[in-house]
Amino acid sequence: RLVAAGRHALPMDRFRPNIVVEGTVPYAEDTWKGFTLGGIRFRHAKQCGRCRVTATNQETGEVGQEPLRTLATYRRGESAVLFGTYYVPESRGVISIGDELQIETPSIPLG
Secondary structure, eight states: OTTTTTOOOOOGGGTOOSOOOOSSOTTGGGGOSEEEETTEEEEEEEEEEOOGGGGBOTTTOOBOSTTHHHHHTTOBOSSSBEEEEEEEESSOOOOOTTOOEEEESSOOOOO
Protein backbone atom coordinates (compact mmCIF):
# COMPACT_ATOMS: atom_id res chain seq x y z
CA ARG A 1 0.00 0.00 0.00
CA LEU A 2 2.89 2.37 0.64
CA VAL A 3 4.40 1.73 -2.79
CA ALA A 4 0.98 2.12 -4.43
CA ALA A 5 0.72 5.52 -2.71
CA GLY A 6 4.10 6.58 -4.15
CA ARG A 7 6.12 5.97 -0.96
CA HIS A 8 8.98 3.57 -0.31
CA ALA A 9 8.43 0.05 0.98
CA LEU A 10 9.72 -0.51 4.52
CA PRO A 11 12.23 -3.23 5.45
CA MET A 12 11.08 -6.20 7.52
CA ASP A 13 13.31 -5.19 10.47
CA ARG A 14 10.77 -2.49 11.30
CA PHE A 15 8.27 -5.16 12.35
CA ARG A 16 10.56 -7.41 14.43
CA PRO A 17 8.89 -10.68 13.40
CA ASN A 18 9.65 -13.96 15.15
CA ILE A 19 8.21 -16.14 12.40
CA VAL A 20 7.70 -15.09 8.77
CA VAL A 21 5.38 -17.17 6.59
CA GLU A 22 5.42 -17.25 2.79
CA GLY A 23 2.71 -18.52 0.48
CA THR A 24 -0.38 -17.04 2.15
CA VAL A 25 -2.47 -13.96 1.58
CA PRO A 26 -1.70 -10.89 3.72
CA TYR A 27 -3.00 -11.19 7.28
CA ALA A 28 -4.15 -14.81 6.81
CA GLU A 29 -2.74 -15.55 10.27
CA ASP A 30 -5.52 -13.43 11.79
CA THR A 31 -7.94 -16.30 11.14
CA TRP A 32 -5.85 -19.33 12.13
CA LYS A 33 -6.86 -21.16 15.31
CA GLY A 34 -3.31 -22.50 15.46
CA PHE A 35 -0.54 -24.10 13.46
CA THR A 36 2.23 -26.66 13.74
CA LEU A 37 5.79 -25.77 12.81
CA GLY A 38 8.85 -27.95 13.39
CA GLY A 39 6.66 -30.42 15.29
CA ILE A 40 5.53 -27.71 17.74
CA ARG A 41 1.88 -26.71 17.98
CA PHE A 42 1.23 -22.97 18.38
CA ARG A 43 -2.19 -21.77 19.52
CA HIS A 44 -3.73 -18.40 18.73
CA ALA A 45 -3.50 -15.92 21.63
CA LYS A 46 -4.50 -12.49 20.31
CA GLN A 47 -3.89 -9.95 17.59
CA CYS A 48 -0.78 -7.80 17.86
CA GLY A 49 -1.01 -4.02 18.21
CA ARG A 50 1.94 -2.25 16.60
CA CYS A 51 4.08 0.17 18.55
CA ARG A 52 6.04 3.25 17.46
CA VAL A 53 9.17 1.14 16.88
CA THR A 54 7.71 0.16 13.51
CA ALA A 55 7.93 3.84 12.53
CA THR A 56 11.61 4.06 13.57
CA ASN A 57 14.38 3.68 11.01
CA GLN A 58 16.57 0.99 12.59
CA GLU A 59 19.75 2.39 11.01
CA THR A 60 19.34 6.11 11.73
CA GLY A 61 16.92 6.23 14.67
CA GLU A 62 14.71 8.66 12.72
CA VAL A 63 11.02 8.32 13.64
CA GLY A 64 8.38 8.81 10.96
CA GLN A 65 4.65 8.22 10.51
CA GLU A 66 4.76 5.01 8.47
CA PRO A 67 3.69 2.27 8.55
CA LEU A 68 1.29 3.18 11.37
CA ARG A 69 -0.49 5.90 9.39
CA THR A 70 -1.24 3.55 6.50
CA LEU A 71 -2.09 0.56 8.72
CA ALA A 72 -4.54 2.73 10.66
CA THR A 73 -6.60 3.22 7.50
CA TYR A 74 -7.54 -0.47 7.38
CA ARG A 75 -6.16 -2.32 10.46
CA ARG A 76 -7.46 -0.39 13.46
CA GLY A 77 -8.45 -2.40 16.55
CA GLU A 78 -10.14 -1.15 19.70
CA SER A 79 -6.97 0.27 21.23
CA ALA A 80 -4.19 -0.12 18.67
CA VAL A 81 -3.24 -0.37 15.03
CA LEU A 82 -3.05 -4.09 14.29
CA PHE A 83 -0.42 -5.89 12.31
CA GLY A 84 0.34 -9.49 13.23
CA THR A 85 -0.94 -12.14 15.59
CA TYR A 86 0.48 -13.61 18.78
CA TYR A 87 0.72 -17.39 18.99
CA VAL A 88 1.84 -19.39 22.02
CA PRO A 89 3.92 -22.58 21.66
CA GLU A 90 2.45 -25.53 23.53
CA SER A 91 5.76 -27.35 23.89
CA ARG A 92 9.47 -26.79 23.55
CA GLY A 93 11.46 -27.57 20.43
CA VAL A 94 13.39 -26.15 17.54
CA ILE A 95 11.99 -24.48 14.44
CA SER A 96 14.14 -23.83 11.40
CA ILE A 97 14.03 -21.76 8.25
CA GLY A 98 12.21 -23.79 5.62
CA ASP A 99 10.04 -25.81 8.04
CA GLU A 100 6.61 -26.51 6.60
CA LEU A 101 3.74 -24.76 8.35
CA GLN A 102 0.58 -26.80 8.90
CA ILE A 103 -2.41 -24.56 9.52
CA GLU A 104 -5.03 -25.76 11.98
CA THR A 105 -8.67 -25.40 11.06
CA PRO A 106 -11.32 -24.36 11.73
CA SER A 107 -10.33 -20.74 11.67
CA ILE A 108 -11.34 -18.23 14.32
CA PRO A 109 -13.80 -15.47 13.38
CA LEU A 110 -12.46 -11.95 12.87
CA GLY A 111 -13.85 -9.18 14.93
